[in-house]
Amino acid sequence: MTEKDRLWLGVLAALMTGVLFWASRDTSPFGPLVLIAPIPWLVYALPARSVWVVAVLSFVAGTVGRLGLILTYISVIPLAALLLWVVFLPLSFMAVVLLTRWLYRPDAPWLALLAYPVFSTASEFLFNLASPHGIFGSLGYALTDFLPLMQAASVGGVAALTFIGSLIPMAAALFIIAPRSWKSTALLAGLPLLAAVVFGATRLMHGYDREMVVALAAIDATQNDDVRDEATAVQNAQAYAALIDGFADKKPDFVVLPEKSVIRKPGWRDAGASVREAAERNGMSVVSGLNETLADGQHANVAELYRPAQPPRRYLKRKLIPGLEWEFITGADSLVAGNIGVAICKDMDFPALIRDYGRQGVELLLVPAWDFRADARLHSRMAVMRGVENGFAVARAGANGMLTVSDAYGRILAEQPTSSDRAVVMNATVGLQAGRTLYSRIGDAFGWLTVVGATLLIVSRFRFLSTKRVDGRSPQPS
Numbered sequence: 001m002t003e004k005d006r007l008w009l010g011v012l013a014a015l016m017t018g019v020l021f022w023a024s025r026d027t028s029p030f031g032p033l034v035l036i037a038p039i040p041w042l043v044y045a046l047p048a049r050s051v052w053v054v055a056v057l058s059f060v061a062g063t064v065g066r067l068g069l070i071l072t073y074i075s076v077i078p079l080a081a082l083l084l085w086v087v088f089l090p091l092s093f094m095a096v097v098l099l100t101r102w103l104y105r106p107d108a109p110w111l112a113l114l115a116y117p118v119f120s121t122a123s124e125f126l127f128n129l130a131s132p133h134g135i136f137g138s139l140g141y142a143l144t145d146f147l148p149l150m151q152a153a154s155v156g157g158v159a160a161l162t163f164i165g166s167l168i169p170m171a172a173a174l175f176i177i178a179p180r181s182w183k184s185t186a187l188l189a190g191l192p193l194l195a196a197v198v199f200g201a202t203r204l205m206h207g208y209d210r211e212m213v214v215a216l217a218a219i220d221a222t223q224n225d226d227v228r229d230e231a232t233a234v235q236n237a238q239a240y241a242a243l244i245d246g247f248a249d250k251k252p253d254f255v256v257l258p259e260k261s262v263i264r265k266p267g268w269r270d271a272g273a274s275v276r277e278a279a280e281r282n283g284m285s286v287v288s289g290l291n292e293t294l295a296d297g298q299h300a301n302v303a304e305l306y307r308p309a310q311p312p313r314r315y316l317k318r319k320l321i322p323g324l325e326w327e328f329i330t331g332a333d334s335l336v337a338g339n340i341g342v343a344i345c346k347d348m349d350f351p352a353l354i355r356d357y358g359r360q361g362v363e364l365l366l367v368p369a370w371d372f373r374a375d376a377r378l379h380s381r382m383a384v385m386r387g388v389e390n391g392f393a394v395a396r397a398g399a400n401g402m403l404t405v406s407d408a409y410g411r412i413l414a415e416q417p418t419s420s421d422r423a424v425v426m427n428a429t430v431g432l433q434a435g436r437t438l439y440s441r442i443g444d445a446f447g448w449l450t451v452v453g454a455t456l457l458i459v460s461r462f463r464f465l466s467t468k469r470v471d472g473r474s475p476q477p478s
Helices: 007-024 031-035 039-045 051-065 067-073 079-103 110-130 139-143 153-177 179-204 230-246 272-281 345-349 351-359 376-390 438-442 445-470
Strands: 210-218 254-256 262-264 285-293 299-306 313-316 335-337 340-342 364-370 393-399 402-406 412-417 424-432
Touching: 007 031, 007 039, 007 051, 007 067, 031 139, 031 153, 039 051, 039 079, 039 153, 051 067, 051 079, 067 079, 079 110, 079 445, 110 153, 110 179, 110 445, 139 153, 139 376, 153 179, 153 376, 153 438, 153 445, 210 230, 210 364, 210 393, 210 402, 230 262, 230 272, 254 364, 254 393, 262 272, 272 285, 272 299, 285 364, 299 335, 299 364, 313 335, 345 351, 345 364, 345 376, 351 376, 351 438, 364 376, 376 393, 376 402, 376 412, 376 438, 393 424, 402 424, 412 424
Parallel strands: 210 254, 254 285, 262 285, 340 364, 364 393
Antiparallel strands: 210 424, 285 299, 299 313, 335 340, 393 402, 402 412
């Protein structure tokens, strides 16, 4: 059978991989499919003779695989940022496949077994370091429903999950195209996976040191950055104050309201006072999100922490959405009060920023947020991942999205979608765990390790080719 005759197989394999990635990554709901998504394409691409066919179809598979991301944000993200995703992410997948194919040798399949997860993780890690969207879109988020595997994030961050999520399908592909090496493939892939599962299962057996009760509330109908009259701003804040009053019999330790749920402007009655007074009269601690217009016309995306008989504490959002929050000033500092921390929505996309809370001993992070509905589950799970990485529980109130409470091990303790036509409230008892994780101590060491590993693999391949030439033997075609 000629290469031309088999081209249709390549097209089919690329489309299968692309569709499976589309169904499992980013805003798509079927995360476990990520563990089989690349198998059809890897089985075709590694032994294929034409590098150009592999390159083009890899780009096609990569593009189809990110359609969930593209279709979700096409109407809200600036075109320049969207083009970066449309072009660079498929190019990155193409480069990973070509490099893996370049290293693949039938007599040493372990090179490809190592290469695909290393290159996948390293390229994603480096891209995320430079991206204004942080670690948004990482493959590892597709594994958040696998709690034992998810615990690897407490050691290596989401990069560890991306590595695992790439290692499993690469091993499966090698079982198909290099069946004679199945023992070495099973050993080299099985040992780290077994270690990850045992570690995760052991970690999940840990108990809690203490418990707190948290309450979350969202009124999507009042979420509006463009409130132009004082009466509406005060009325919206009073609606949240009424919800706080409704929690009085539950006596939660903390109440969390969404990002920018209260509008504050110079010369207007302080709408935030309604929420603060409700917190005071009920003896509750409340975190409220505010869109505050400053005297110079700039805006501040603020979370204010109200505690009985204490002055309010303010936190300014530090990571703003490019193109959508240009008018907001940027915050600079974490807000930590004892074992409680406060962050806002997009901040949770940046592990290095959130790691500061883990280092300061935070046990519960309170997060006002505002989603785009279609990305509600993804963004909530990204926040859950930050909790696993750093060993703290997360209470996230996402307007136009999800109210979510998770513990330090990634268990979803309570969750409710918000509604456009009614207020949604939720109570949850959350267990807290003291102590820092390894990830909060060593940071992105695993991500950098994959970058070093990728470099060494490339150097070793060049040395192999150089040795072949010196010995007078032709290197294998790539």
